[in-house]
Amino acid sequence: MAATPSESTPVPVTIALPQHDRILILDFGSQVTQLIARRVRESGVYCEIWPFNQADEARIKAFHPKGVILSGGPASVTENKSPRAPQSVFEMNVPVFGICYGQQTMVEQLGGKVEAGHAREFGRAYVEVTEHSTLLNGVWDKGAREQVWMSHGDRVTQLPAGFRVVGTSEGAPYAVIANDDKKFYAVQFHPEVVHTPHGAALLKNFTHGVCGCHGDWTMAAFKEEAINKIRKQVGKGKVICGLSGGVDSTVAAVLLHEAIGDQLTCIYVDTGLMRAGESDQVVNLFRDHYNIPLIHEDASEKFLNGLEGISDPEMKRKLIGTMFIEVFEMLSKRVGGADYLAQGTLYPDVIESVSFTGGPSVTIKSHHNVGGLPERMNLKLVEPLRELFKDEVRALGVELGLHPDFVKRHPFPGPGLAIRIPGEITPEKLEILRKADTVYLEEIRNAGLYDAIWQAFVVLLPVRSVGVMGDGRSYDYVCALRAVTSTDGMTADFFPFDHEFLGRVATRIINEVRGINRVTYDITSKPPGTIEWE
Ligand code: XMP
Numbered sequence: 001m002a003a004t005p006s007e008s009t010p011v012p013v014t015i016a017l018p019q020h021d022r023i024l025i026l027d028f029g030s031q032v033t034q035l036i037a038r039r040v041r042e043s044g045v046y047c048e049i050w051p052f053n054q055a056d057e058a059r060i061k062a063f064h065p066k067g068v069i070l071s072g073g074p075a076s077v078t079e080n081k082s083p084r085a086p087q088s089v090f091e092m093n094v095p096v097f098g099i100c101y102g103q104q105t106m107v108e109q110l111g112g113k114v115e116a117g118h119a120r121e122f123g124r125a126y127v128e129v130t131e132h133s134t135l136l137n138g139v140w141d142k143g144a145r146e147q148v149w150m151s152h153g154d155r156v157t158q159l160p161a162g163f164r165v166v167g168t169s170e171g172a173p174y175a176v177i178a179n180d181d182k183k184f185y186a187v188q189f190h191p192e193v194v195h196t197p198h199g200a201a202l203l204k205n206f207t208h209g210v211c212g213c214h215g216d217w218t219m220a221a222f223k224e225e226a227i228n229k230i231r232k233q234v235g236k237g238k239v240i241c242g243l244s245g246g247v248d249s250t251v252a253a254v255l256l257h258e259a260i261g262d263q264l265t266c267i268y269v270d271t272g273l274m275r276a277g278e279s280d281q282v283v284n285l286f287r288d289h290y291n292i293p294l295i296h297e298d299a300s301e302k303f304l305n306g307l308e309g310i311s312d313p314e315m316k317r318k319l320i321g322t323m324f325i326e327v328f329e330m331l332s333k334r335v336g337g338a339d340y341l342a343q344g345t346l347y348p349d350v351i352e353s354v355s356f357t358g359g360p361s362v363t364i365k366s367h368h369n370v371g372g373l374p375e376r377m378n379l380k381l382v383e384p385l386r387e388l389f390k391d392e393v394r395a396l397g398v399e400l401g402l403h404p405d406f407v408k409r410h411p412f413p414g415p416g417l418a419i420r421i422p423g424e425i426t427p428e429k430l431e432i433l434r435k436a437d438t439v440y441l442e443e444i445r446n447a448g449l450y451d452a453i454w455q456a457f458v459v460l461l462p463v464r465s466v467g468v469m470g471d472g473r474s475y476d477y478v479c480a481l482r483a484v485t486s487t488d489g490m491t492a493d494f495f496p497f498d499h500e501f502l503g504r505v506a507t508r509i510i511n512e513v514r515g516i517n518r519v520t521y522d523i524t525s526k527p528p529g530t531i532e533w534e
Contacts, residue, residue, distance in 0.1 A: 021213035023047040024065035028073025044215030057088035067211035070102025098186035110160035121150035121171035148189035230259035237339035248344030272300025273416030313534035423462030456483035467517035476517035
C-alpha cells in the first residue's frame with residue numbers, strides 16, 4: 001500500500017497560499033498518518049504531510065510552519081539507522097508535537113532514553129492525568145482517567161532535560177510529556193484515531209492553543225484562492241476536463257468554470273459501461289444547470305466492440321484506458337486543441353507514504369484515468385483539488401452550489417461496470433447488472449443507509465445456477481452484493497447489513513431482474529480483498 005520514496009521521486013509541491021497558518025506533519029510511516037492530517041484540517045488549519053527523509057532545514061523554513069507534528073511509525077529508535085526528524089525541527093522556535101514513534105524520536109534526539117520491548121500495548125488503554133498542561137486544556141483535567149488507543153512495543157524510560165510527565169498509563173509511564181518553555185509536547189498514544197475519544201480535541205489544542213493557529217482554512221476561503229490561482233496558471237489558455245460523473249471531476253469542472261468561464265470545455269465519454277441514467281444526469285447537470293460547454297460523445301459501440309471476448313481484468317483495464325485516450329484525443333481536436341488538461345487529483349494521491357520494507361509496491365490493479373494523455377498531446381495539467389481530502393472536496397462542492405445529494409455520491413471507478421462483470425462483457429449482462437444495481441441502491445436509500453456506506457454495488461458473476469421459479473426450472477446468473485465502509489478506499493470493511501435487509505434485496509432482484517436467480521453477499525474486507533472484484 002505504501003509507496004517507497006526514491007531519490008528520483010519528486011517531492012509533492014507545496015501549494016498552500018502564504019496567508020494561511022500551516023502545520024507540517026513529518027511522516028515516519030505510520031498507517032494512520034493521514035488521519036493526523038484529517039484531524040488538523042478539521043480543526044480549520046492547513047497542513048501537509050512530508051516524508052521525514054525529504055524535509056531538510058531550508059525546505060521546512062520556507063514552508064513557515066506554525067508547528068510541526070512527528071507521526072508514528074513502524075521502526076524502533078533503539079535500532080541502528082532508524083529514522084530521525086531533522087534536528088533543526090527542535091531549533092526553529094516552533095512548537096513540536098510527537099506522536100508514538102514521534103514521541104520516542106523526539107525524546108532520543110533531545111537526550112532522553114527509549115527502551116525496547118518492555119510492555120507492549122496494543123489497542124485500548126487508559127491514561128491517568130497527573131498534571132495540568134496547555135495541551136490538555138479544557139479537554140482532560142488533572143486526576144482524570146481517559147481512554148486512548150496505543151500501539152507500541154518501545155517506550156520512553158528517561159525524559160530529556162526540561163520535560164515533565166503530564167499523564168501515565170500502565171505500559172507507558174511517560175504517556176504524555178511536556179516541555180512548556182519550548183512548547184514541545186509528546187504522547188505515546190494515537191490521538192488521531194477515533195478510539196482515542198478526545199484525540200481530535202487534543203490535536204486542536206496543539207494547533208490552536210499551543211501554535212496559535214486561527215482556523216483560517218475553510219472551503220469558502222479555499223474557493224476564492226483556488227479561483228485566483230487557476231486564473232493565474234491558465235491565463236488565456238484553453239482547458240479540457242474529462243467528466244466521469246463522479247464527485248471529484250464534477251467539482252473540479254465547476255470550480256474551473258467559475259474561474260475561467262468558457263475557456264473550459266468538458267468532455268463526457270459514454271463508454272456504454274455507465275450505470276442506469278448516469279449519462280443523462282451528467283449532461284443535465286452541466287448543460288442545463290450550469291451551462292458549461294460540454295461535449296457528450298456516445299462511444300459505447302467502440303468500447304463494447306473493443307472489449308468483446310476479453311475476460312482478463314488487467315487486459316480490460318488497459319484496453320479501456322487506451323480507447324479512452326483515443327476518444328479524448330479525437331474530441332479535443334474538435335475543440336480546436338487545448339493547452340491544459342484538468343484532473344480531479346486529490347491529496348491522498350499526492351502524499352508519498354514512507355515504506356521501510358523497500359522495493360516498489362506491486363501493481364494490484366492498473367487504475368484508469370486519463371493517464372498518458374498529457375504527454376501524448378503535450379498538455380499541461382491543472383489540478384485544483386490537489387491539496388484536498390475527499391470530504392473537503394465534498395464541502396467545496398456544496399460551497400459551489402452542488403446539491404448535497406450529488407456530492408455525497410459513492411465513488412464510481414473509471415472503467416465502470418466492466419470491472420463488475422468478471423469474465424466477458426456483453427450488452428445483455430450490462431443490462432442485467434444495471435437493473436440489479438438500481439434495485440440494490442434504491443433499497444439502501446430507502447433504508448437510510450446510503451451515507452453510512454462508502455460504496456455499494458452489484459457484481460454480476462459469470463456463473464449460472466439452477467433455481468425453481470413458480471413451477472418451472474430456472475438456470476440464470478448469480479450476483480454478489482458488495483457494500484463497504486472505508487475512510488479513503490485504501491482499507492475497507494464489509495457493511496453489516498441485517499439479514500432482513502439482505503433478504504428484501506434478494507427477493508426484489510430475483511423478482512424484478514430477469515436473468516438473475518441467486519443473490520449472495522460479499523463479506524470480504526480489504527485487505528485481503530479489494531473493493532471492486534477486478
Ligand atoms: P479497489 O478495488 O482497488 O478500489 O479496492 C479502491 C477504490 O478505487 C476505486 N477504483 C477506481 N477508481 N479508476 C478509478 O477512478 C479505476 O480504475 C479504479 N479501480 C478502482 C474503487 O471503486 C474504490 O473506490
